[in-house]
Amino acid sequence: MLKRLYDWTLSLAARKSAEWWLGIISFVESSVFVVPAEALFVPMGLARPERAYRYALIATVGSVLGGVAGWLLGYYAYELIARPVLEFYGSLDKFEMLRSSSSRDAILLMLITSGIAHLPPMKVVTILSGAAAIDGWLFVASAIVARGGKFFLIAWLLRRYGEPIREFIEKRLGLIALAGVLVLVLLYFAVKMVFASGT
Numbered sequence: 001m002l003k004r005l006y007d008w009t010l011s012l013a014a015r016k017s018a019e020w021w022l023g024i025i026s027f028v029e030s031s032v033f034v035v036p037a038e039a040l041f042v043p044m045g046l047a048r049p050e051r052a053y054r055y056a057l058i059a060t061v062g063s064v065l066g067g068v069a070g071w072l073l074g075y076y077a078y079e080l081i082a083r084p085v086l087e088f089y090g091s092l093d094k095f096e097m098l099r100s101s102s103s104r105d106a107i108l109l110m111l112i113t114s115g116i117a118h119l120p121p122m123k124v125v126t127i128l129s130g131a132a133a134i135d136g137w138l139f140v141a142s143a144i145v146a147r148g149g150k151f152f153l154i155a156w157l158l159r160r161y162g163e164p165i166r167e168f169i170e171k172r173l174g175l176i177a178l179a180g181v182l183v184l185v186l187l188y189f190a191v192k193m194v195f196a197s198g199t
Helices: 002-014 018-029 038-047 049-076 078-088 092-101 104-117 122-131 136-161 165-198
Strands: none
Touching (some): 018 049, 038 049, 049 078, 049 122, 049 136, 078 122, 092 122, 104 122, 104 136
């Protein structure tokens, strides 16, 4: 089922309505969907590299708005809507573990890491952020930095290198994103240690 869903998402890139679909997929990926927006964004950027930044903007706006929807689900409708969604995707146990063991700082860090490398999945963290009552404006700013940074980096790569970069993006961008996540985690703990030693 997941493979069919991925293939269907990929097929949307060839349609005239691809930009609308990119916005929709980016939106639902951040709150309820399982296929990442990059599956649609990369083929679109390869087909029309001159529009790569436009596509990055559409994906960023859709993703941030979808994140806000996830935050609202977690904050206002966890039991009614968010919990069944998490159960459907088999993410409820992971969510409950994160909710019971994570501080607000850790949740914000996860928001950045999930936005960059889907670790943990974006929908889990957006709902978690709402359930934990993370400040809405801080949540939006973090989502813009994480998602926008990733989409615009991919757009730059597509504009600069075109088709030869496709294999790199599909196979190795995840590793680069993971390395970026590890740097962020190390910086987070380094800053915490500096502030802790200063008090």
